[in-house]
Structures are given as C-alpha cells and as structure tokens.
Amino acid sequence: MIISLTIVMTPLLEQLMRHTQLPPAFYGATVIAVAGVGLLTQSSGFATPNLGDLLILLAAVARAVHVTVIARLSENRALDSARITLIQLCTGLSVFAVMSQITGRGIGEVAAQMSGRSWLLIIYLALVCTVFAFFIQIWAVRRTSPARVSLLLGTEPLWAAVVGVLIARDPLTAIGSSGALLILLGTNWGRIIDTRRPDASSRSPIRGHKNE
Structure with a gap:
C-alpha cells in the first residue's frame, strides 16, 4: 500500500515544478484510489510499520520524483x-x-x-x-501528465491481486473486492478530471521522438 502514496506525491510535485493547479476533485480521486489499495492489500489486517516500510516509502518518493522530472525534461524536446x-x-x-x-x-x-x-x-x-x-x-x-501516470501506476496492487487470484488461487475477501472497485473508481475518475484540465491540450504527443 505504501508505494501507492506516489498517487498523492506526484500531483504535489507536478504543481511545484510546473506551477499549475490541479482541481480539488483530483485529490478526491487519489484518496479513493489509495483507500482502495489499503483495503485490497491489508484485508487480512494491518501490520506494524518496520524498516522495510520506510524503504518502500522512500521508493514511493523516488517514483514520484522520477515521473515528474522525466515529464519536465520532455517538454518541447525529443528524448x-x-x-x-x-x-x-x-x-x-x-x-x-x-x-x-x-x-x-x-x-x-x-x-x-x-x-x-x-x-x-x-x-x-x-x-x-x-x-x-x-x-x-x-x-x-511524455503523452500525458505525471499525475495521471502515477494514478495508473497506483493500480499495480489491483493487477497483482488479479494475477494472484487467477493463477495462484489466492483468496479474495469481500473487503479486498471492495478495495479493487475503489481503485477502479478512483483511477477512472482521476483520468477524466485530468483530461478535462485546461492545460490538457498542451500535453499532446510530441512528434519526432526517437526509437519509438
């Protein structure tokens, strides 16, 4: 669940670097998605935080910085x-x-x-x-916003759960199912909000990229 905090961190970094403002509803979508991840991954009970949790938190920060910096460096140039x-x-x-x-x-x-x-x-x-x-x-x-990329990356636990249920026959509780639905709801809502942002048109695909 901790790695999914990238969903919240990335929009904040994007606003800081691009000096833009995300609609308040987008944060509502991220809260729903993070809550869904919590229900999906912790349906059997929450564990006491440890050193591994801290490392994952640092990984979430690194992922948010990575996505935002790549988007920033990609503006108006071919990479x-x-x-x-x-x-x-x-x-x-x-x-x-x-x-x-x-x-x-x-x-x-x-x-x-x-x-x-x-x-x-x-x-x-x-x-x-x-x-x-x-x-x-x-x-x-480079073809969308860092906020939306992180929102979609936040669905990683959902797909891991799907693979686990289909291949490993992992049990899926009612709480876990509710979490999966919240993830889908939050990410889809956030995608719609981000698409309707006034600056969405300025993030159209840049032509002339190499090796694509």
Missing part, C-alpha cells in the same frame, strides 16, 4: 526513450553492485550460487518487469 532507459539501468546496476558489498555477499558470489531456474527468473524480471516497464513509463509520461 530517446531507449537511451534514457539504458542510463537508468546502468546507474541502478552500479548502485546495487556497490551496495551489495554491505550485505557481505557480492554479486559474483550470489551469481555463482544461482540455479538455471533462478537465472531464467532473473532474466524475466530484468526484461519484462524492468526494461520494458521503464521504457513504457518514459514513453507514456
């Missing part, structure tokens, strides 16, 4: 989505390679102990959940 994605991945790899030493197990040691199945899972996560996800996010944020 190469593939090149930006490559830079992001190389930066992430460098940071994690250094940070892995703190755990006492370097990347080389972990890689040597991985099985073939583990390598297949790593490749899948790297290509589908990282490279593809980052590329699409950069491509999309």
Whole structure:
C-alpha cells in the first residue's frame, strides 16, 4: 500500500515544478484510489510499520520524483526513450553492485550460487518487469501528465491481486473486492478530471521522438 502514496506525491510535485493547479476533485480521486489499495492489500489486517516500510516509502518518493522530472525534461524536446532507459539501468546496476558489498555477499558470489531456474527468473524480471516497464513509463509520461501516470501506476496492487487470484488461487475477501472497485473508481475518475484540465491540450504527443 505504501508505494501507492506516489498517487498523492506526484500531483504535489507536478504543481511545484510546473506551477499549475490541479482541481480539488483530483485529490478526491487519489484518496479513493489509495483507500482502495489499503483495503485490497491489508484485508487480512494491518501490520506494524518496520524498516522495510520506510524503504518502500522512500521508493514511493523516488517514483514520484522520477515521473515528474522525466515529464519536465520532455517538454518541447525529443528524448530517446531507449537511451534514457539504458542510463537508468546502468546507474541502478552500479548502485546495487556497490551496495551489495554491505550485505557481505557480492554479486559474483550470489551469481555463482544461482540455479538455471533462478537465472531464467532473473532474466524475466530484468526484461519484462524492468526494461520494458521503464521504457513504457518514459514513453507514456511524455503523452500525458505525471499525475495521471502515477494514478495508473497506483493500480499495480489491483493487477497483482488479479494475477494472484487467477493463477495462484489466492483468496479474495469481500473487503479486498471492495478495495479493487475503489481503485477502479478512483483511477477512472482521476483520468477524466485530468483530461478535462485546461492545460490538457498542451500535453499532446510530441512528434519526432526517437526509437519509438
């Protein structure tokens, strides 16, 4: 649920950087969406906050900053989505390679102990959940607003729950179902509000982007 706080953080950052004003109703939509995520992910009870929760909160801040900055840098200029994605991945790899030493197990040691199945899972996560996800996010944020992108990203728990129910046969309670409906309601309402904003026409797709 904590990562979905990006839904609230991004509009605030967008207003700060672009000096724009979102309709108050948009925040109503974000509250509904966040409440839905809370019901969906915490239907079995709320857990006591811990260090992991703090790290996820920092990740939510990083996601909000990332979406807003990319949108800002993309204004009135062509950006190469593939090149930006490559830079992001190389930066992430460098940071994690250094940070892995703190755990006492370097990347080389972990890689040597991985099985073939583990390598297949790593490749899948790297290509589908990282490279593809980052590329699409950069491509999309230039064609809409950061607020709407984060609102849609906030539906991630919903799709995770759908996959869990269909494939893993996870149980879905009445509370969880109510949360899923609130997520759909909040995100769709926010999308409609954002589309009707006076400056929506100025965010039309920029022609001439590379590698698209």
